[in-house]
Amino acid sequence: MTKTNIPEKGAIIQRDMETFSILPHIPGGFAEPALLRKIADVAEKYGAKYVKLTGAQRIAIMGVREEDLDNIWAEFTDRSKAIGLTIRSIQMCPGTRSCKRGKQDSPGLGFALDSEFYGKPAPSKFKMGISGCPNCCSDSWLKDLGFIGTDSGFRAVVGGKGGSTPKTARELVDGLSEDQAIALARKVIGFYRENAQGAERLGSTIERVGFETFTKAIL
């Protein structure tokens, strides 16, 4: 039988159509040394082909066997998974925690969003990027929902994406506190869940219903 992704096990079929990659949850790519050691130990123990840093600030354990998936996940304390039609890993930069250019605490907002939304269902993949300043090191303009730190708070941008038909996000509002940004994320994701047709990305939903209609519903 042909093997495919196994979303409930967070397992992505590899090019050999035989082995899988899995992605332990590493919020924003901020990993404790113990987690890095655990990933290395698991990769070695289960004969992974290699580990790979991903664009979404995760570390993929590549090329493991289907029969080992349950045991591999059991090695981790945090077994949250986010592949397929879900709210994906949230990209975050260090912001005011360590970057001299930071205007806002991007990890603070990012961790709060991660704990509420990571791995939750969505009509299609849903990506967020939180940048501590307009330099936008977390690619916020290319995310379904991005936040960018400014002097007055967080600026929210919506409807961006990368991929084969990239789209730049549009600015929705500026000057949000962290709590206001979280409340806005709830509304945007709620709107998307209610209004998406099929597996369209948020930017397509906004284009179809109209930016004004979307804005009125959210703000």
Ligand code: SF4
């Ligand atoms: S986006 Fe700004 S705050 Fe974040 S890492 Fe880049 S320069 Fe620093």
